Amino acid sequence: MITRIRLAIAGACVSALALVAVFAQQGGVATNATAQDSASQYPELGVRAGVYNDGQAALWDFNITDHFRYFGPPPRLRGYSPEQPIKFSHVIHVQQNKMECQYCHWSVSKAAYAAIPEEETCMGCHGALVQGKSEQGKKDIQYLKDMYAKNQPIPWVKVHVMPDYLKFNHKRHVKAGVTCQECHGQIPEMEKVERVSSMKMGWCISCHRERGASIDCLVCHGHR
Numbered sequence: 001m002i003t004r005i006r007l008a009i010a011g012a013c014v015s016a017l018a019l020v021a022v023f024a025q026q027g028g029v030a031t032n033a034t035a036q037d038s039a040s041q042y043p044e045l046g047v048r049a050g051v052y053n054d055g056q057a058a059l060w061d062f063n064i065t066d067h068f069r070y071f072g073p074p075p076r077l078r079g080y081s082p083e084q085p086i087k088f089s090h091v092i093h094v095q096q097n098k099m100e101c102q103y104c105h106w107s108v109s110k111a112a113y114a115a116i117p118e119e120e121t122c123m124g125c126h127g128a129l130v131q132g133k134s135e136q137g138k139k140d141i142q143y144l145k146d147m148y149a150k151n152q153p154i155p156w157v158k159v160h161v162m163p164d165y166l167k168f169n170h171k172r173h174v175k176a177g178v179t180c181q182e183c184h185g186q187i188p189e190m191e192k193v194e195r196v197s198s199m200k201m202g203w204c205i206s207c208h209r210e211r212g213a214s215i216d217c218l219v220c221h222g223h224r
């Protein structure tokens with residue numbers, strides 16, 4: 001009887017600890033490493049490393065709950081990672097083949113948006129040279145070539161979905177030295193891209209306050 005009670009207590013403690021751990025992770029407490037840290041310790045850090053601290057919901061934020069992934073439509077939450085038409089791996093391309101982000105997302109330092117690469121970019125390597133090793137890979141590359149031959153774009157599913165009223169500009173951030181991983185996490189470690197930060201208003205504002213960038217409402221909410 002006593003053993004059983006002891007076991008029950010031990011069980012309760014373990015689940016409490018697990019909950020705390022999950023909570024801490026969701027709240028971003030565990031992810032406030034700086035960009036410099038992650039650059040030097042890469043690649044052992046995990047996909048959430050280097051992300052700008054999400055735990056500090058600024059007082060400005062109307063929805064503190066936004067910072068946790070449990071509420072709201074899935075495409076607007078942390079952890080969102082939709083299936084893609086091709087199992088495209090950033091691990092293979094960036095980590096193993098040492099490709100630069102901007103080789104594919106060429107517009108990040110030139111425009112507001114970050115281009116998803118056109119099929120031509122992929123075909124440079126997959127047209128005649130690289131045909132894939134795994135079964136899935138061969139199928140995906142065949143699909144890529146078929147779509148290219150038919151002159152149809154690959155229907156990639158957007159991972160970072162923001163409200164229409166928002167004005168976001170990649171160029172400004174990239175030029176100011178904000179790194180990709182502060183907002184997107186360790187993409188080179190992602191077999192499948194995942195949204196690792198809330199990207200809610202409190203998250204934008206707390207970094208802007210810390211770095212002395214504008215927190216004028218119209219800067220983010222003005223007309224495009």
Ligand code: HEC
Nearest residue numbers: 088093094099100101104156157158159160180184187193
């Ligand atoms: C070989 C080309 C290629 C390279 C190199 C590459 N990417 Fe990508 N990236 C893609 C493709 C294709 C997609 C769309 C499919 C997907 O989401 O997995 C994508 C998707 C993304 C997304 C999600 C976009 C969305 O839908 O919101 C982010 C963020 C991203 N890449 C960041 C990076 C970063 C950071 C690097 C460098 C560390 C990088 N990429 C290097 C091809 C590339």
Ligand code: HEC
Nearest residue numbers: 087088092097117121122125130131132133134137140141
């Ligand atoms: C600079 C050359 C290069 C470019 C550009 C490139 N890839 Fe790759 N890709 C590779 C290499 C190298 C491999 C790994 C070798 C292999 O699998 O045969 C690979 C692997 C793959 C695989 C997995 C194959 C497998 O066996 O699992 C897919 C799918 C793929 N690439 C799709 C794409 C798509 C989509 C694009 C464009 C957004 C792209 N690649 C752009 C070089 C490239």
Ligand code: HEC
Nearest residue numbers: 101105108113114115160161162168173174178179180183
């Ligand atoms: C300050 C935060 C921040 C930084 C830094 C940042 N991104 Fe983004 N990224 C975002 C946001 C927010 C979106 C969603 C934009 C939208 O939907 O309007 C996004 C979307 C994307 C997309 C999807 C296409 C698009 O424009 O919507 C890609 C690809 C991407 N980012 C790649 C990158 C790469 C590569 C870098 C580094 C060179 C980078 N990002 C740096 C915040 C950031």
Ligand code: HEC
Nearest residue numbers: 052167168172176178182199203204207211213214219220
């Ligand atoms: C990790 C830090 C960081 C995060 C997170 C961040 N920003 Fe920024 N942002 C900056 C910095 C630094 C600048 C100043 C760039 C400059 O001086 O040109 C800036 C500038 C801007 C500007 C241009 C301001 C102007 O004066 O014209 C806009 C718009 C903007 N950010 C929107 C956003 C939005 C929307 C988000 C959230 C989705 C966001 N930012 C998240 C660091 C950040």
Ligand code: HEC
Nearest residue numbers: 062063163166199200201204205208214215216217219220
């Ligand atoms: C640095 C960029 C930035 C600035 C500055 C900013 N906002 Fe926002 N705001 C956002 C983002 C990002 C969202 C979208 C949050 C989401 O995805 O739900 C947002 C959403 C909102 C919403 C909708 C809230 C909700 O929960 O649906 C309101 C209202 C709002 N902002 C008002 C303001 C006011 C008022 C100011 C000036 C005091 C301001 N914002 C300044 C980035 C900003």
